Amino acid sequence: MQYPKSLRVSAGELKVLETLKEIGKRVIDIEELERQSNLKEAQLLPLCLLLQDKGVLKVIIEPKKILKPTEEGLKYLKEGFPEERLLSIVSDKVTLKELSEKFDPKHLLNIAIQWAVKKKLIRISKEDGQTVIYPLAKEYTSPERALLEKLAEKTYSLEELSESERKLAMELKRRKLLEIRDHKHKKIVLQELGEAILKEEVEVVEEVAALTSDMIVSGKWRKIQLKKYDVTASPPKISPAKKHFFNEFIELLKEILVSMGFQEYSGDFVETEFWNFDVLFQAQDHPAREVHGCFKLKYPSKGDLDEILAEKVKATHEKGWITGSTGWGIPWSIDKARNLILRSQMTVVSVRFLYKFKEPPVKVFSIGRVFRPDALDATHSMEFHHLDGIIMDESVNFRSLLGILKEFLARIGLTQLKFKPAYFPFTEPSVEVYAHHDRLGWMEVLGAGMFRPEVLLPLDIKYPVLAWGMGVERLAMAVLGIDDIRKLYTRDLSFLREFSVPL
Known part of the structure; x- marks a missing residue:
């Protein structure tokens, strides 16, 4: 076989070749090469692959199953099975x-x-x-003892064991006394060109990308070759820092609402059941108020209430007060109302705002995390973002509400909509809005309505109030074409670098 008279290599490749010459073997495990060269495998492997491209050696990767006794297994060895x-x-x-x-x-x-x-x-x-x-x-x-002792002394792969030992190993794994880990065993095999280099039949010339002052002063520059540059090669792709696409989507929602004349308002994660449920005319025996419907705090477990407002809410729940309704007709407990919970919707922020600002015009929205003990699946999560909005003015009506919702959804790209009559304890009339998802079909994206007198009168509100609430994650799924809520929180960098909000 004819070899080139010389071979250009980098300083790292040269070190690998020098180490291989010292070891003097045709086949060598990368672990031994790592020990002899004082280079880590992460440094060695790219260098070896470069030498493989030049025909000097071959990198062989063999998948193996490495066996290692667990802590329980080592304890059994010491104390007995x-x-x-x-x-x-x-x-x-x-x-x-x-x-x-x-x-x-x-x-x-x-x-x-x-x-x-x-x-x-x-x-x-x-x-x-x-x-x-x-x-x-x-x-x-125990026959498993001998094998476990053997594996405790030295690392073996499953492939190195006899057939009977393999059966024992699988038994030990089932007993959780042995771990079997996938491992890629790498070894280096010198090719004919590599052997010729080690015999010094081929000259090795160190190649450098740039001259240094030390090379010039020492005269080493005479013995090296400058690396050729390919001016047609594409530069490496650089991914600059960027916001997570779901955060971008939330900011987009805020920008749209502000452009529609709304102001943002915020609240606390921890609320009393009073503000989260009672003020919203949600009966105290409602399923959403049980342990499976909201997260309750252990300590502190109780919060303070405005006693005057509490009396009005109590009267409304029990007999309707001055609202014209009969209320829920069941005893209302102030002790239950004082329970501290993690807020389950952002409407609590809206009614707190109305309690402070009772005169129109009001156009406010709030967006933040809420918490419900749901089972995690493609469309549900125990923690998600909720967007709530209200409008209070003398002349607004249900038609105004439908128009605003249609305008807002159109601005984020949702035009295929369905409006369906609905029931909520705190609004009447009420509506649910569905948007079409290419893969999931029709998805409910928001609920809306006009606050009932049972909500407004205890707060001393004399004007009509439009209200709506929506799950931001479901909205994002519909707009961005994502079919699993968990993808909105992915840490997959390759996905995050490519994906962006299309609007």
Whole structure:
């Protein structure tokens, strides 16, 4: 085979070649090369792949399953397998009660009995109403022990074990005494050109990207070659810092609402049931107020209330007060109303705003995280963002509400909509709005309506109030074409670098 007279290599590649020459083997594990060269595998592997491209060597990657005893396995080696310990106690007939008094530790007794029965070391029978255990062997050493000792002394792969040892290894894994980890074993195999280089039949010339002052002063520049540059090569792709696309979407919603004349208002994560439910005319026996419907605080568990407002709300819930309704007709508990919870919707922020600012015009929105004990799936989460908005003015009506919702949704790209009559405890009339998702079909994106007198009169509000609330994550899914709510919180950098809000 004809070889080139010389081969250009970088300083790193040269070090690899020098190390291979010192070792003097044709085939070498990368771990040994790592030890001899004082380079980490993360540094070595790219250099070896460069030398592979030049035909000097070949990198062979073999998938292997590495075996390692767990902490429990090492403990069994030291203190004995449970079945071994059990047989050392059961030298003759013994009752289960007597055995439980002698066996230590107690929590391993059931495991010991289970494995002793499975391995036919003991026999269990019922005699005179008692469980009796008979030994079927005098002495016993677990066959798994020898393998576990072997694996504790040295690292082996599953492929290196005999067939019988592999069966024992799988048994140890099932008992959680052994871990089997996937590992990519790498070895370097010198090719003919590589062997010729080590025999000095081919000259190796160090190639550098740039001259340094030390090279010039020392005269080393005479022995090196400058690396050729490919001016047609594309530069490396640089991904500058950017906001998470879901944060961008939230900011977009805020910008649209501000452009429509709304002001943003914020509130606290922790609220009383009074503001989260009672002020919104949600009955105290409503399912949403149970432990499966909201997160309750253990400490502190109670909050303070405005007693005058509480009396008005109490009267409204029990008999309707001056609202014209009959209320819920059940006793209202101020103690329950004082319970502290994590807010379950942002409407609580809206009604707190109305309590402070009772005169029109009012155009306010709030957006923030809310908490409900939902099961996590493609469209639900126990923590999500909620957007709530209200408009209070003398002349607004239900038609005004539908127009504003249609305008807002159109600005974020949702034009395929359905409006469906709905029921909410705190609004009448009420509506649910559905948007079409290409993969998930029609999705509910918001609920809206006009606040009932049972909400407004206790707050001393004399004007009509339009209100709506929407799950921001579901809205984002519909707008961005995402089919799983969990993708909105992904940390996958390759996805985040490419994905952006299209509006």
